[in-house]
Amino acid sequence: MLTDLQPSPTTGNAALLRVVESGPAGLVKARCPEFAGIRASVVRAGRDAVLVAQADPADYSFLVISGCLRTVRLMSDGRRQIGAFLFPGDFFGLEALNEHTFGMEAVGPAILRRYLRCSLEAYADRNMDFARRLRTMSAKRLRSEQARVLALGRMTASERIARFLLEMAHRTDASGPCIELPMSRADVADYLGLTTETVCRMLTQMQREAIIAINRSLIAIKDGDALAALAGE
Amino acid sequence: MLTDLQPSPTTGNAALLRVVESGPAGLVKARCPEFAGIRASVVRAGRDAVLVAQADPADYSFLVISGCLRTVRLMSDGRRQIGAFLFPGDFFGLEALNEHTFGMEAVGPAILRRYLRCSLEAYADRNMDFARRLRTMSAKRLRSEQARVLALGRMTASERIARFLLEMAHRTDASGPCIELPMSRADVADYLGLTTETVCRMLTQMQREAIIAINRSLIAIKDGDALAALAGE
DNA sequence: CGATCTGTTGATGCCTGTCAAGAGGGGTGG
DNA sequence: CCACCCCTCTTGACAGGCATCAACAGATCG
Numbered sequence: 001m002l003t004d005l006q007p008s009p010t011t012g013n014a015a016l017l018r019v020v021e022s023g024p025a026g027l028v029k030a031r032c033p034e035f036a037g038i039r040a041s042v043v044r045a046g047r048d049a050v051l052v053a054q055a056d057p058a059d060y061s062f063l064v065i066s067g068c069l070r071t072v073r074l075m076s077d078g079r080r081q082i083g084a085f086l087f088p089g090d091f092f093g094l095e096a097l098n099e100h101t102f103g104m105e106a107v108g109p110a111i112l113r114r115y116l117r118c119s120l121e122a123y124a125d126r127n128m129d130f131a132r133r134l135r136t137m138s139a140k141r142l143r144s145e146q147a148r149v150l151a152l153g154r155m156t157a158s159e160r161i162a163r164f165l166l167e168m169a170h171r172t173d174a175s176g177p178c179i180e181l182p183m184s185r186a187d188v189a190d191y192l193g194l195t196t197e198t199v200c201r202m203l204t205q206m207q208r209e210a211i212i213a214i215n216r217s218l219i220a221i222k223d224g225d226a227l228a229a230l231a232g233e
Numbered sequence: 234m235l236t237d238l239q240p241s242p243t244t245g246n247a248a249l250l251r252v253v254e255s256g257p258a259g260l261v262k263a264r265c266p267e268f269a270g271i272r273a274s275v276v277r278a279g280r281d282a283v284l285v286a287q288a289d290p291a292d293y294s295f296l297v298i299s300g301c302l303r304t305v306r307l308m309s310d311g312r313r314q315i316g317a318f319l320f321p322g323d324f325f326g327l328e329a330l331n332e333h334t335f336g337m338e339a340v341g342p343a344i345l346r347r348y349l350r351c352s353l354e355a356y357a358d359r360n361m362d363f364a365r366r367l368r369t370m371s372a373k374r375l376r377s378e379q380a381r382v383l384a385l386g387r388m389t390a391s392e393r394i395a396r397f398l399l400e401m402a403h404r405t406d407a408s409g410p411c412i413e414l415p416m417s418r419a420d421v422a423d424y425l426g427l428t429t430e431t432v433c434r435m436l437t438q439m440q441r442e443a444i445i446a447i448n449r450s451l452i453a454i455k456d457g458d459a460l461a462a463l464a465g466e
Numbered sequence: 467c468g469a470t471c472t473g474t475t476g477a478t479g480c481c482t483g484t485c486a487a488g489a490g491g492g493g494t495g496g
Numbered sequence: 497c498c499a500c501c502c503c504t505c506t507t508g509a510c511a512g513g514c515a516t517c518a519a520c521a522g523a524t525c526g
Contacts, residue, residue, distance in 0.1 A: 131361075197515075216473080
């Protein structure tokens with residue numbers, strides 16, 4: 001059963017792993033020519049590498065090139081909230097003020113570009129198209145945060161999981177109905193305001209109802225309509 | 234007991250009520266000279282007036298002049314989430330895309346300025362200081378949404394209430410330790426992802442513990458340290 | 467091949483939601 | 497001006513969903 005869910009050897013993660021040799025928290029920097037006329041450096045991060053710590057001064061913004069990252073906020077007693085999962089093309093820290101309220105960590109091996117925030121600001125001052133792009137991106141981020149407020153405030157565990165699966169299917173440009181979740185169940189739980197156990201239970205329940213099929217980090221959507229119905233709205 | 238919590242006759246709401254004569258959903262428009270060089274009209278709204286319906290095309294942005302408003306999102310089965318409470322100086326709809334995902338309603342009598350979004354965009358293109366202000370405002374809104382994600386995802390009912398009281402004390406420039414909540418308990422509940430009953434219970438519990446004193450919409454903070462401790466972080 | 471980590475499942479408890487009823491105020495109409 | 501109605505707020509009893517605690521299986525890695 002589920003033999004069609006084996007991870008393909010062409011995922012590319014193996015290659016990334018080879019690049020990062022300094023271990024779990026390893027960071028390697030290199031020069032990168034430019035992007036939209038702005039200087040940037042390339043950052044490579046290994047699994048669980050902390051690229052930005054919570055309350056760090058917001059000197060830099062990041063653009064994800066490959067891999068997956070999470071933004072994290074920790075409470076003093078250890079409770080954790082994940083603000084967002086970042087995929088290639090996503091930005092982090094564009095709309096920061098003086099300091100980052102969320103940290104950023106690599107879920108798995110990842111590559112990003114790092115920009116000086118003040119240079120982005122300066123470029124936005126000179127280039128009104130770029131300024132518009134910044135506003136549009138902020139609007140999208142805000143919209144997704146508002147969707148999460150609704151989800152965390154008013155939705156049940158199964159609704160949150162269903163929405164999450166649909167979101168992931170949409171964002172990880174999955175050609176087929178099969179999603180590979182790069183993050184752990186604990187990450188999913190902290191993203192959705194649940195516990196690891198509840199995430200597992202909801203997933204297995206959906207599997208029992210033949211809505212999805214699960215094989216570790218691979219999830220196949222068997223009945224998209226039923227999943228959308230669970231997600232509500 | 235609590236005679237010091239009587240609402241003062243100088244609240245100003247009485248005057249507002251006199252202005253709005255067209256009833257609960259009344260809207261009156263008038264010309265307003267300008268703001269930052271941008272044409273705007275003045276909108277007066279009575280209690281529970283719907284100024285923007287959910288999924289309305291996002292043609293306009295609003296600046297609150299007086300009163301209090303709420304942004305609302307409704308699910309098909311009636312569950313309601315309040316996105317934010319807006320006070321004088323707050324904007325609504327600046328960072329909208331094609332349509333508003335949240336509606337906007339007046340909590341009580343309110344006055345706002347209404348701007349054409351395209352004219353704000355055009356002004357931002359010409360004026361980089363204004364563009365910067367827009368970015369800063371977006372950043373602040375995003376930050377507050379992120380704080381709510383943390384609250385709704387990982388905080389208990391009492392923590393949410395405590396944070397809410399502190400937030401209100403901070404935003405309604407209360408000179409003393411006494412807050413007047415313009416919104417109903419149901420609004421508070423839908424803002425915090427709780428029920429009316431839970432909000433009441435937490436408030437009375439805090440009153441029993443001599444942290445606050447309650448008289449209808451008036452809340453006096455008796456022990457700010459204890460409240461801050463309850464709020465965590 | 468053993469240690470460790472992640473994922474899964476089960477038993478139990480608690481926080482908060484649900485349902486219900488009553489109290490108190492404010493507005494309206496007689 | 498007063499009585500009535502309605503709405504909001506409050507409190508109680510109970511239930512349910514999710515968290516907590518615990519144990520185990522499987523995978524990964526040294």
